[in-house]
Amino acid sequence: MGIHLRPIEVVEDIGREEFITKYLKPRKPVVIRNMAKKWPAYQKWTMEYMKEVVGDVEVPLYDSSKADPSAPLNAASAKMKFGDYIDLISREPTDLRIFLFDPIRFAPKLLKDYIAPKDLIGGFLDSYPNMFFGGKGSETFLHYDIDMAHIFHTHFNGRKHILLFDYKWKDRLYKIPFATYALEDYHIAEPDFDRFPALDGIEGIECFLEHGDTLFMPTGWWHWMKYVDGSFSISLRAWDKSWAVKAHSLWNLAIQRNFDNLMKRRFRTKYMDWKEKKAIANAHYALKKGRPK
Numbered sequence: 001m002g003i004h005l006r007p008i009e010v011v012e013d014i015g016r017e018e019f020i021t022k023y024l025k026p027r028k029p030v031v032i033r034n035m036a037k038k039w040p041a042y043q044k045w046t047m048e049y050m051k052e053v054v055g056d057v058e059v060p061l062y063d064s065s066k067a068d069p070s071a072p073l074n075a076a077s078a079k080m081k082f083g084d085y086i087d088l089i090s091r092e093p094t095d096l097r098i099f100l101f102d103p104i105r106f107a108p109k110l111l112k113d114y115i116a117p118k119d120l121i122g123g124f125l126d127s128y129p130n131m132f133f134g135g136k137g138s139e140t141f142l143h144y145d146i147d148m149a150h151i152f153h154t155h156f157n158g159r160k161h162i163l164l165f166d167y168k169w170k171d172r173l174y175k176i177p178f179a180t181y182a183l184e185d186y187h188i189a190e191p192d193f194d195r196f197p198a199l200d201g202i203e204g205i206e207c208f209l210e211h212g213d214t215l216f217m218p219t220g221w222w223h224w225m226k227y228v229d230g231s232f233s234i235s236l237r238a239w240d241k242s243w244a245v246k247a248h249s250l251w252n253l254a255i256q257r258n259f260d261n262l263m264k265r266r267f268r269t270k271y272m273d274w275k276e277k278k279a280i281a282n283a284h285y286a287l288k289k290g291r292p293k
Contacts, residue, residue, distance in 0.1 A: 001193055001200050002193070002200065002201075003188075003191065003199060003200075003201075003202055003203075003204060004201065004202070004203045004204070005163065005203075005204050005205065005206040006203075006204075006205055006206070007205070007206055007207075008029055008030065008031055008164070008205045008206065008207040008215075009028070009029075009030045009031070010030070010031045010033060011030060011031070011032055011033065012032075012033045012034050013032070013033075013034045013035075014030075014032055014120070016119055016120050019120045019121070019216075020120075020121075023216060023218070024120075024121060024150075024218070027218035027219065027220070027221075028218065029164050029205055029207070029215065029216060029217055029218060029221060030215075030216050031207060031209065031213055031214065031215050031216075032213075032214045032216065033212070033213055033214075034212075035117060035152075035154070035214040036114070036154045036212045036213070036214055037212050038115065039113060039114045039115055040112065040113045040114075041110075041113035041114045041156070041234075042211075042212050044113055045113065045156050045157070045232075046157060047086050047089075047090050047157055047230075048086075050082075050086060050103065050232070051082070051083045051086040051087070053103070053106075053107040053109070053110065054082050054083075054103040054106045054107050055081065055082055055083025055086070056081060056082070056083065057081070057082045057103070057106050058079055058080070058081055058082070059079065059080060059081075059082045059085060059098050059101055060076030060078075060079055060098070060101075061076060061077060061078040061079060061080055061085065061096040061097065061098060062076055062077055062096070062097050062098070062099060063077045063078075063095045063096055063097070063138075064095055064138070064139055064141065065077065077096075078096065080096075082098075082103070085098065085133070086133075088135065089133065089134065089135035089136070089230030089231075090230055092135070092136075093135055093136040093137045093138075093230075094135030094136070094137070094138060094230075095135065095137065095138050096134075096135055096138065097132070097133065097134040097135070097138045097140065097227075098131075098132065098133040098134070099130070099132045099133075099140070100130050100132075101130060101131050101132070101133070102126075102128040102129065102130055102131065103131055104128045104129065104131075105128045111128075114129075114154075114234065114236075116152075116236050117152060117214075117236070121150065121238050122238065123238045123239035123240075123241070124236060124237065124238045125147075125149060125237045125238065125239060126236070126237055129234055129235060129236050129237070130234070130235050131232060131233065131234045131235075132232060132233045132234075132235065133231075133232040134160075134225075134227035134230070134231065134232070135227060135230045136158075136227060136228065136229050136230050137226070137227065138226070138227045139224070139225065139226045139227075140223070140224060140225040140226075141181055141182070141184060141224070142163075142165075142173065142181065142182040142188050142222055142223070142224040143180050143181035143182065143222065143223070144167065144170075144180050144220055144221060144222045144223070145180070145237075146180045146249075146252045146253060146257065147237070147249045147252070147253060148219045148220055148240065148245050148246075148248050148249040148252065149219060149237035149238060149239060149240070149249070150216070150217070150218055150219050150237065150238045150239070150240055151215075151216070151217040151235050151236070151237055152214055152215070152216055152217075152235070152236040152237075152238070153209075153214065153215040153216075153217055153233055153234075153235045154212070154213070154214040154215075154233060154234050154235075154236075155209040155210065155211065155212070155213055155214075155215075155231060155232075155233045156211055156212070156231060156232050156233065156234075157211055157229070157230075157231045157232060158210075158211065158227065158228065158229030158230060158231025159208060159209065159210050159227075159228035159229050159231065160208070160209045160225055160226065160227055160228060160231065160233065161189075161206075161207075161208055161225070161226040161228055162206070162207040162208070162209065162215065162223060162224070162225050162226075163188055163189065163204055163205070163206055163207075163223065163224045164204055164205040164206075164207060164217065164221050164222065164223050165202065165203075165204040165205075165221065165222040165223075166203075166204075166220075166221060166222075167220035167221065167222065168292040169202050169203070169204075169222065169292065170222070171198075171282045171283055171285075171286035171291065172198045172199065172202050172283055172286050172287060172291070172292075173188075173198075173199070173202070173222060173283070174186070174196065174198065174199075174279045174280060174282075174283045175279060175282070175283075176275050176276070176279050177275050177278050177279065177282075178256050178259060178260040178263070178275070179256075179260060179275070180252065182222070182279075183196075183276060183279045183280070185276070186199070188224045189224065189226070196283070197284070197287060198283035198284055198286060198287040208228075209233075211231075218240075219240045219245050220245075220248075
């Protein structure tokens with residue numbers, strides 16, 4: 001009984017042809033150890049430096065409490081000056097996280113500190129890439145990215161524990177209908193298989209990132225993350241060439257998300273209760289049918 005996790009593949013460096021053949025085309029995650037060691041950020045991006053350049057900006061904070069049925073998915077639980085938050089996660093464990101934050105917009109000089117790996121892949125999306133900050137012990141709920149991009153996720157100033165699951169396992173992960181996240185009533189790192197039997201036997205990848213490590217996470221991969229230390233990451237996103245993937249991204253962003261927010265506002269708890277029951281029913285049906293094949 002259990003979730004079958006294998007360790008992620010790790011390379012020190014990688015060339016374009018090998019990257020495309022082994023990881024991009026088969027959509028397989030990998031950790032690249034030395035990519036960020038070539039960046040100025042590898043030496044410069046300390047907690048104190050980030051506090052110095054954007055410390056006065058007020059930022060939204062998120063915790064791991066269950067979402068309000070009537071609120072948008074990314075509704076913040078609190079706000080704080082960025083500098084005060086950096087002091088907090090440097091000093092003590094906290095459940096509070098910052099995600100989808102772009103300090104580079106407030107401090108454009110940070111643009112000079114990293115290098116997008118265009119030698120490996122084209123189609124990078126963001127002028128101001130998102131950054132993610134978390135206190136020791138804080139967790140990111142199990143989800144996949146709504147825009148279906150490829151992600152190069154580079155970590156700084158500590159360690160992060162990550163579990164990854166191929167998109168094909170979505171039903172067995174108790175995916176919530178009309179959303180990109182899983183049922184919040186279980187903990188993927190320590191699941192209760194009696195309550196959530198569809199999780200028993202699923203396959204995933206386990207990853208630990210340290211300062212300067214870059215995780216390549218292909219389009220559609222589900223991920224759960226835990227900050228082992230107070231630390232932060234930057235995500236560089238690139239389009240997949242597949243028009244089917246781009247269409248899926250457009251559906252998620254333009255139709256599914258708006259429909260879901262409308263239904264939340266209109267039906268609130270009743271709608272969320274239906275979604276959770278449907279996620280459970282879908283998971284148990286997939287388990288019964290032995291999916292994915």
